[in-house]
Amino acid sequence: MSRIAVLGGGITGLTCACQLAQAGHEVIIYEKAAHTGGLAGSLVRGEFIFDFGPHEFCTENPTLMALLEDLLGDDLLVREKHAAQFFNGRFIDYPLSPLHVIQQLRPALVAKILSEVVLERFKSLVWSSSDHSFERWVASRFGPTLYETYFKPFTQKVWGIDPDHLDPRTASHRIAFNSIFDYVIKTFSYFFFHRNDFSSIHSPLKDKFYYSRRGIGTLTQSLAARCLELGVEFRCGYQVDRIDQQEGQAKALHFTNGETVRDFDYAVSTIPLSLLLGSLGHPVRELPIKFRSMVFVFLELPRAQMTPYSWIYYPDPEVIFQRSTDFALLDAGMCPAGQTGICLEISCFPEDEVWSWRDEQVLARVRRDLEQVGALPESVPCKGHVVRKQFIYPIQVTGYLEIVQELLKPVQQISNLVTTGRQGLYKYCNMNECMEMAIDVADQIEAEVGQFSYDLNSNWRGAGLEQERVIRAEGTG
Numbered sequence: 257m258s259r260i261a262v263l264g265g266g267i268t269g270l271t272c273a274c275q276l277a278q279a280g281h282e283v284i285i286y287e288k289a290a291h292t293g294g295l296a297g298s299l300v301r302g303e304f305i306f307d308f309g310p311h312e313f314c315t316e317n318p319t320l321m322a323l324l325e326d327l328l329g330d331d332l333l334v335r336e337k338h339a340a341q342f343f344n345g346r347f348i349d350y351p352l353s354p355l356h357v358i359q360q361l362r363p364a365l366v367a368k369i370l371s372e373v374v375l376e377r378f379k380s381l382v383w384s385s386s387d388h389s390f391e392r393w394v395a396s397r398f399g400p401t402l403y404e405t406y407f408k409p410f411t412q413k414v415w416g417i418d419p420d421h422l423d424p425r426t427a428s429h430r431i432a433f434n435s436i437f438d439y440v441i442k443t444f445s446y447f448f449f450h451r452n453d454f455s456s457i458h459s460p461l462k463d464k465f466y467y468s469r470r471g472i473g474t475l476t477q478s479l480a481a482r483c484l485e486l487g488v489e490f491r492c493g494y495q496v497d498r499i500d501q502q503e504g505q506a507k508a509l510h511f512t513n514g515e516t517v518r519d520f521d522y523a524v525s526t527i528p529l530s531l532l533l534g535s536l537g538h539p540v541r542e543l544p545i546k547f548r549s550m551v552f553v554f555l556e557l558p559r560a561q562m563t564p565y566s567w568i569y570y571p572d573p574e575v576i577f578q579r580s581t582d583f584a585l586l587d588a589g590m591c592p593a594g595q596t597g598i599c600l601e602i603s604c605f606p607e608d609e610v611w612s613w614r615d616e617q618v619l620a621r622v623r624r625d626l627e628q629v630g631a632l633p634e635s636v637p638c639k640g641h642v643v644r645k646q647f648i649y650p651i652q653v654t655g656y657l658e659i660v661q662e663l664l665k666p667v668q669q670i671s672n673l674v675t676t677g678r679q680g681l682y683k684y685c686n687m688n689e690c691m692e693m694a695i696d697v698a699d700q701i702e703a704e705v706g707q708f709s710y711d712l713n714s715n716w717r718g719a720g721l722e723q724e725r726v727i728r729a730e731g732t733g
């Protein structure tokens with residue numbers, strides 16, 4: 257039996273703690289916040305329960321599915337997806353069906369886009385192209401016009417950098433189809449033959465997803481409750497600040513509240529990789545990795561719904577938020593009868609103006625934009641809440657996988673320290689992958705591998721880079 261300190265109590269930390277405690281280890285979770293859950297927690301305000309954006313759970317992994325069923329029982333829900341896009345001044349179903357695109361765009365523009373797609377396809381057949389950037393990956397499959405009018409503005413809004421500086425593996429990983437032809441064929445076979453040919457489990461074209469009753473926080477609360485049953489201890493309000501190491505071993509964890517912990521055999525970190533490296537003595541400002549932050553706005557709306565859609569994307573740069581979510585449409589139990597809770601996500605950096613606006617300013621701007629897009633008149637009274645979170649999207653700049661592989665080296669030199677999860681591995685991934693990573697780390701500790709291995713697989717689908725790159729960085733142990 258080992259004594260294990262888990263740093264961070266998000267879904268990764270909770271899953272890992274649960275697995276380790278089940279195997280008989282003594283586990284303590286150290287969490288900076290006053291409660292566990294992290295990004296997969298819920299915010300409760302009076303009778304309203306809000307998630308931090310829509311959290312659809314998707315998996316095809318039977319182990320994970322069994323765990324989910326076991327944890328949630330009757331609270332496991334299957335939901336239908338009703339998403340939309342605010343496009344050309346109207347709400348239209350998302351993903352865009354070819355018919356909608358044709359209805360929305362001028363015929364001349366449709367003809368231009370189609371001719372570009374055919375030309376790009378022809379070029380790729382004749383010359384072997386290289387997908388060296390996000391822009392090239394998208395433009396060579398969907399044409400420059402569709403890239404400039406649709407993909408570029410939305411990508412820039414979400415990530416906060418010129419898409420030309422994003423790694424093409426981000427596009428390959430997140431866009432569920434490889435070209436317009438691929439999209440048409442896969443959509444057809446999905447809807448008519450129920451065949452899932454999408455490489456991405458989180459494809460926007462899938463119409464169903466798992467959710468937990470009363471919000472995704474129910475899932476992380478169930479995990480925390482299971483941890484408690486298994487004897488895991490919780491230390492909330494513990495922000496790790498410094499880690500002492502000696503002869504390739506982590507020896508002491510120092511927290512900002514003045515506490516120091518020395519009695520552990522392993523430390524599993526799920527805190528942002530930059531913070532972990534900072535705690536090991538690397539100047540955080542000099543690190544070549546950066547997270548995108550987010551201002552979340554939550555509204556208590558005295559109406560059964562804002563629109564008929566569970567969530568809506570807003571690529572228009574004039575609209576301050578990138579997505580809105582309507583929680584009563586995910587589970588009516590998240591709001592008082594006849595009312596709904598709304599979440600608006602504003603992607604930003606802490607140095608951007610919006611981050612330091614007063615809450616009333618943020619609320620006023622959101623209400624103005626909601627009225628302008630025709631979703632909600634400003635005259636409807638709503639109570640609002642604003643929450644800022646710094647670590648949201650690990651920004652996948654060109655070559656980020658190799659950068660992360662390099663940054664992991666000092667961690668690998670410490671044989672009893674392992675980093676994992678979305679923040680810990682700087683991996684733009686979903687809850688299911690976080691849980692899989694957590695289970696993998698618990699298995700490695702249980703098996704006393706001596707060397708932790710990291711799978712930074714990017715599911716690359718493109719040309720000019722190594723195919724299906726799997727980087728396994730071995731620890732020194």
Ligand SMILES: Cc1cc2nc3c(=O)[nH]c(=O)nc-3n(C[C@H](O)[C@H](O)[C@H](O)COP(=O)(O)OP(=O)(O)OC[C@H]3O[C@@H](n4cnc5c(N)ncnc54)[C@H](O)[C@@H]3O)c2cc1C
Pocket residue numbers: 263264265266267268269286287288289292293294295296308309310311312313314494495496497526527528531601647648676677678679680685686687688690
């Ligand atoms: C807007 C949005 C929408 C999303 N939608 C989906 C979706 O539809 N489906 C899906 O599957 N996933 C979705 N995700 C992703 C999902 O939320 C994350 O992948 C997952 O919650 C990450 O879990 P984690 O435990 O790795 O990280 P986190 O949840 O960030 O947990 C890390 C924990 O570490 C703590 N911590 C940080 N620093 C310290 C420190 N120094 N000391 C101690 N503790 C510290 C934090 O407080 C936090 O609790 C979404 C995420 C966002 C932001």
